[in-house]
Amino acid sequence: MKQVLLSHDSKVRMYAVPDEVADHLEEYCLDFAVNWIWKDPEGRKLLRKIGGVEVAVYGAPEFIDYLNRWKFPHQPSVLVGELDWYDYELPEEYAGYPQFHF
Numbered sequence: 001m002k003q004v005l006l007s008h009d010s011k012v013r014m015y016a017v018p019d020e021v022a023d024h025l026e027e028y029c030l031d032f033a034v035n036w037i038w039k040d041p042e043g044r045k046l047l048r049k050i051g052g053v054e055v056a057v058y059g060a061p062e063f064i065d066y067l068n069r070w071k072f073p074h075q076p077s078v079l080v081g082e083l084d085w086y087d088y089e090l091p092e093e094y095a096g097y098p099q100f101h102f
Contacts, residue, residue, distance in 0.1 A: 003080060005099035007034070007087040015064060018072045020030030025098040032066050033058070033102065042070070043091040059102050 001021035006011050006029075022027050029065045043066075046058045060079040068076045085091065087101045 001075075003097060005083070005087070005090070005094060005097045006060035006063065007099075008102035010056070010059070010086075012085055012087055012090060012094075013060055014083060015060070015077050016080050017064075017067065017077040018041050018075040019068045021054060021072070021077070022098050025100050027048075028067070028071070029063060029100040029102070036070075037067060055085070063102070 001016040002015050002019050004017050004022050004025055005014055007013065017025075019055075037046050037058065046056050046062060047054050048057050049055075050092065064077045064079070083090070083094070087099065090099075
């Protein structure tokens with residue numbers, strides 16, 4: 001398990017995820033947001049009608065649930081903690097961590 005940083009218009013959260021996910025974080029995040037939510041019946045549960053337009057409503061917790069339930073059920077990802085910064089203000093010490101902002 002490796003640590004990654006995820007955010008979605010909130011303070012950054014650190015999660016421990018399978019190495020495969022950390023090594024290809026952007027690929028997994030985009031597959032979740034662009035494909036799975038819109039094409040899989042389970043993912044479509046994250047869609048909402050707002051102003052007559054269907055939009056996806058999700059963030060890091062939904063992505064982690066997706067990993068745990070559908071991609072890596074035998075290697076569950078866990079929240080390590082919430083950092084006291086937003087993605088645009090992270091200190092240099094976190095520069096080497098894989099990160100994604102939804």
